[in-house]
Amino acid sequence: MTLVQPPMMVNGGKHHARAMRLMIRDLARGRQGIAEAGDLKVRPLEAPGAGVRVGDGSALIHGARPWQGAYTQSNIGDAVVDVPPTGPFARTDLLVLRVEDPEFEGERDPRREDIGYFHLIQGIDSRDTAMVREMTAIPLARITIPRNTAAITAEMITDLRRLANPRTERTLRTVHPDSTEKVPAKHGHWAAWPKDAAWDVDVPAWATKTTVVVTLSGLRAEAGPIYAELRMRLGERSSKPTVVDDDGTTTRRATVVLADTLAVPPAYRGTRQHLAVQINQIDKYGDGDLSVAKGTTVTADIEFTESPV
Numbered sequence: 001m002t003l004v005q006p007p008m009m010v011n012g013g014k015h016h017a018r019a020m021r022l023m024i025r026d027l028a029r030g031r032q033g034i035a036e037a038g039d040l041k042v043r044p045l046e047a048p049g050a051g052v053r054v055g056d057g058s059a060l061i062h063g064a065r066p067w068q069g070a071y072t073q074s075n076i077g078d079a080v081v082d083v084p085p086t087g088p089f090a091r092t093d094l095l096v097l098r099v100e101d102p103e104f105e106g107e108r109d110p111r112r113e114d115i116g117y118f119h120l121i122q123g124i125d126s127r128d129t130a131m132v133r134e135m136t137a138i139p140l141a142r143i144t145i146p147r148n149t150a151a152i153t154a155e156m157i158t159d160l161r162r163l164a165n166p167r168t169e170r171t172l173r174t175v176h177p178d179s180t181e182k183v184p185a186k187h188g189h190w191a192a193w194p195k196d197a198a199w200d201v202d203v204p205a206w207a208t209k210t211t212v213v214v215t216l217s218g219l220r221a222e223a224g225p226i227y228a229e230l231r232m233r234l235g236e237r238s239s240k241p242t243v244v245d246d247d248g249t250t251t252r253r254a255t256v257v258l259a260d261t262l263a264v265p266p267a268y269r270g271t272r273q274h275l276a277v278q279i280n281q282i283d284k285y286g287d288g289d290l291s292v293a294k295g296t297t298v299t300a301d302i303e304f305t306e307s308p309v
Contacts, residue, residue, distance in 0.1 A: 017103075021069025025062065028070055032062040032138055033164035037208050037309045040075060040161060042095055042141035048151040050085055052095065053078040054118055054140065060164045061099050061116075064136045071099045071136070073116040081118045083143060085150035092144050094121040094160075098137035105136070138162075161308040167206055173199050173300040180220075180293040183228065187281040190231075194292040197277035199300060201234070205270035207304035210234065214258040214277055218296040219244075222251040225286030228279055230258055235273040237262050241280070244290065253295075264304070275300065 004019050034040050039057025046053075058074040081095060098119040100106035108115050118140075121131065132139050139160040143152060175196040184191040192198065197214065212232055225248065229241035239260030246254065258277065277298070281290065292298070 018067075018069055021063065021071060022067070023069075024060065024072060025070040028060045028062075028164055030062070031164045032060045032070065033162040034059050034138075034308065035164060037163065037206065037306050040097065040140055041308070042143075042157055042159065044152050044154050044157070045080065048153050050150045050152070051080050051082045052141070052143065052152050052157065053080050054095075054097075059097055059138055061097065061136055061138050063099075063101070063104065064134060065104045068101070068104055068136070071101070071116065073097060073099065079118055081120055083120060083145070083152050084122070086145045086147050088147055090145060090147045091122065092124050092142060094124050094132070094139060095119070095141045095143060096121065096132055096135075096137040096139050098135060101136065159308060163306060163308060166306040167204070168303060168305050169204050169207070170301070170303040171201070173302070175298045177292040177296050177298070178294065180291050182289055182291040183279055183281045187283050190278045190280045192276050193279045194277065194296075194298065196292075197298045197300070199275045200272050201275050201302060202272050203264060203268050203270065204304050206306050207264045207269055208307050208309050209261055209305050210264055211261045211303045211305070212239065212259070212275065213301040215255065215299045215301075216258075216277070216292070216296065217255045217299070218293075219254045219256060220251065220291045220293045220296070221246050221248065221254060222289050222291075224249055224288035226281070226288040226290050227285030228281040228290060230256060230277060230279050232258050232260065232275065233278055234262060234275045235265075235268055237265070238278075246286070246288070248288075275302070 035058040041055045042052050045051055061071045063069055096119050099116045100108045101115055102108055141160055142158040144156050177196050181194050214232055226246045228244045231241040232239040242258050
């Protein structure tokens with residue numbers, strides 16, 4: 001096989017379309033899907049009827065044939081796709097963004113016809129997307145339509161979009177308390193503790209989810225049994241609590257791990273939010289003392305990720 005010469009890198013050369021597609025494939029690292037989290041979302045028509053609308057956005061579509069390369073497609077404004085009504089039987093359809101390059105499949109003439117288009121595959125199995133592998137296309141949504149139905153509503157649409165190259169950003173923070181700090185005296189209520197386990201976090205503008213793991217190593221327990229709940233709080237969003245349930249009576253040390261995945265609200269994106277650990281000690285099940293002290297380490301592992309919204 002001869003080398004495919006790179007496009008637009010030398011003056012006077014002859015540049016083939018395949019060279020551009022192969023360059024796109026390499027830049028996309030062989031991945032396909034939507035470009036950003038909100039791209040090409042499928043929704044009902046504004047007045048529900050026999051169709052759906054596909055929103056703004058761009059996508060990368062990998063060719064189904066070896067060394068075909070990859071294509072880019074952009075949609076500006078809502079595109080309406082007709083969905084035929086059902087009769088006496090329910091039906092499941094698959095909406096894809098398809099490319100038919102006549103060099104590899106189909107007979108579309110690029111001089112007169114669009115080679116990229118939204119394509120509705122009717123009457124598929126309710127979970128089947130395998131047929132997309134045989135064509136140059138990416139799935140956008142599954143539409144499950146009850147019998148004798150003409151109007152498509154949001155409940156019938158299942159989002160199948162995937163990001164071609166989702167972004168991630170991970171940060172590690174550590175603190176080492178240098179003095180003893182007991183749980184605030186007013187037990188039975190959530191309180192920020194320990195005071196050093198608090199950080200101002202910059203939320204990326206593209207983030208849709210965050211996974212936070214906070215590890216408190218070397219917590220000091222003494223003076224009797226302890227029962228407490230600990231959680232994380234990012235802005236106004238709280239994680240599910242983790243329980244410390246210790247029936248000991250002597251001085252002892254423990255490690256507690258708090259972990260959860262939280263959705264990032266649109267209002268948080270591109271802003272700075274406060275992350276803190278909170279505790280709720282319940283004296284009904286034990287009245288011992290829980291504290292951080294020298295020898296305690298608090299570690300926060302914060303990862304933001306991007307996913308379709």
